[in-house]
Amino acid sequence: MAAETSVSHVNGIDLEVLKATIGAIQQDPALGACRFRARNRWLGATRNCSTIAGFHGAGQEIPHRQAFELHADEPAVLAGEDRAANPVEHLLNALAGCITTSMVAHAAVRGIQIDELESELEGDIDLRGFLGLDPAVPKGYTNIRVKFRVKTAPENLALLKELAAFSPVYNTLVQGAKVDIDIEAC
Amino acid sequence: MAAETSVSHVNGIDLEVLKATIGAIQQDPALGACRFRARNRWLGATRNCSTIAGFHGAGQEIPHRQAFELHADEPAVLAGEDRAANPVEHLLNALAGCITTSMVAHAAVRGIQIDELESELEGDIDLRGFLGLDPAVPKGYTNIRVKFRVKTAPENLALLKELAAFSPVYNTLVQGAKVDIDIEAC
Numbered sequence: 001m002a003a004e005t006s007v008s009h010v011n012g013i014d015l016e017v018l019k020a021t022i023g024a025i026q027q028d029p030a031l032g033a034c035r036f037r038a039r040n041r042w043l044g045a046t047r048n049c050s051t052i053a054g055f056h057g058a059g060q061e062i063p064h065r066q067a068f069e070l071h072a073d074e075p076a077v078l079a080g081e082d083r084a085a086n087p088v089e090h091l092l093n094a095l096a097g098c099i100t101t102s103m104v105a106h107a108a109v110r111g112i113q114i115d116e117l118e119s120e121l122e123g124d125i126d127l128r129g130f131l132g133l134d135p136a137v138p139k140g141y142t143n144i145r146v147k148f149r150v151k152t153a154p155e156n157l158a159l160l161k162e163l164a165a166f167s168p169v170y171n172t173l174v175q176g177a178k179v180d181i182d183i184e185a186c
Numbered sequence: 187m188a189a190e191t192s193v194s195h196v197n198g199i200d201l202e203v204l205k206a207t208i209g210a211i212q213q214d215p216a217l218g219a220c221r222f223r224a225r226n227r228w229l230g231a232t233r234n235c236s237t238i239a240g241f242h243g244a245g246q247e248i249p250h251r252q253a254f255e256l257h258a259d260e261p262a263v264l265a266g267e268d269r270a271a272n273p274v275e276h277l278l279n280a281l282a283g284c285i286t287t288s289m290v291a292h293a294a295v296r297g298i299q300i301d302e303l304e305s306e307l308e309g310d311i312d313l314r315g316f317l318g319l320d321p322a323v324p325k326g327y328t329n330i331r332v333k334f335r336v337k338t339a340p341e342n343l344a345l346l347k348e349l350a351a352f353s354p355v356y357n358t359l360v361q362g363a364k365v366d367i368d369i370e371a372c
Contacts, residue, residue: 011230011231012230012231012232013231013232013265014231014265015265017262017263017265018264018265021263021264021265021313021317022317022319025313025314025317025319026319029314029319029320032312032313032314032315032317032319032323033310033312033313034310034311034312034313035308035309035310036272036274036275036278036308036309036311037275037278037306037307037308037309038275038278038279038282038306038307039282039304039305039306039307040279040282040283040286040304040305040306040307041303041304042286042290042300042302042303042304044197044198045197045198045199045200045290046198046199046287046290046291048282048283048286048287050278050279050282050283052271052275052278052279055261055275057261057263057313058263062261062263064261064268064271065268065269068270068271068275070256070271070276070279070283072279072283072284072287074287075241075243075248075250076203077203077207077243077244077248078204078207078291079199079200079201079203079204079207079291082250082251083251084254085238085250085254085256086222086283086287087279087280087281087282087283087284087287087353087354087355088222088280088284088354088355088358089222089223089224089238089241089254090256090276090279090280090283090355091277091280091284091355091358092222092223092224092236092238093224093226093236093238093256093258093273093276093280094273094274094276094277094279094280095273095277095365096224096225096226096234096236096273097226097234097236097256097258097272097273097276098258098273098274098277099367100226100228100234101232101234101258101260101272101273102316104228104231104232105232105264105265106318114228116228116372117227117228118225118226118227118228118372119225119226120223120224120225120226121223121224121225121226122221122222122223123221123222123223123363124219124220124221125220125222125354126218126219126220127207127211127218127219127220127243128211128215128218129218129354129357130288130352130353130354131207131208131211131218132292132352133208133211133212133215133218134215137218138357138361139351139352139353139354139356139357140354140355140356140357140358140359140360140361140363141354141358141363142363142364143363143364143365143366144363144364144365144366145365145366145368146365146366146367146368147368147369147370148367148368148369148370149369149370149371149372150369150370150371150372151371151372152371154371157369157370157371160369161367161369164367164369165325166316166318166325167273167316167325168273168274168311168315168316168325168326168327169273169274169276169277169326170325170326170365170367171315171324171325171326172274172277172326172327172359173326173358173359173362173363173365174326174362174363174364174365175324175326175362176359176360176361176362177309177326177327177328177329177330177359177360178328178329178330178360179281179329179330179331179332179356179359179360180329180330180331180332181285181332181334181347181350181356182331182332182333182334183333183334183335183336183343183346183347183350184333184334184335184336184343185335185336185337185338185340185343186302186304186335186336186337
């Protein structure tokens, strides 16, 4: 994919817009505080659907242009009908997309042109943890490997790897996050 | 959603299938080792698409019934066209779906009937981290709040909260994971 490059666009990213957001947050750091949201509904058995309708950012509620629906199921071996990616595969998608956008946007701000970018991800989960067969086995991913192939000037590769570390999903996975779960009757 | 309940199905989950998988892994613990995978391709600017085609589990390569495509974009304030959920929203979807399926499946094995289940998630990210404006600000989610509403017998609520903790995505976020990033030219 040959990306658009002009005075105001690098890698297809509109630098005017991005720099306006950066400038606004520099002036008023409170504008950086975002709250992202999802609603999810169980559809029976191993199927469920999330709706992503909007978020809080830049000091205001921002609705998406349309509500996005994301479906999950499980493969047959996990008693599902395999109608959609399963949640741990959705997690890999989140990671892939976030590192990709982080590299592309941070490269754009630095004037580094990327012509093509693709990745392969693979993560290890031992089902003995999830199934409760061995409490010593971790229930989540232990290792995730991300391999990027980039078409860019060779001297950019090392910097791109540094820019990958700006990714919010990457940082969430590596640093961990506090997750509070509340359950009530309806 | 009134879930199917019979001798072999609870919450719509086929217990014969699930118990066969559990039994196989109990007999040969090596069968628990899964490798989940995604491929992702940058589509220009803030857009990219993951393809989820199959995984390694139960000692074999298991293709999905079809390859699933998952799209990501960014909202206008982050220089995107808002054509899809963004990666940090995809992460919330992964978490919602995983906790939901974990509760439903583990409840089914224990004979606990769930009639309806839905959730709302909200997570905090301060964009000053991602944008590199303040190195002291975390780049990822710091806190994620998950609120479930469940239609079930009231005495099940406390146990369901315990079962939520089997979720692989929940555990990945709370415990963290090792993520290796490799970048090469193409």
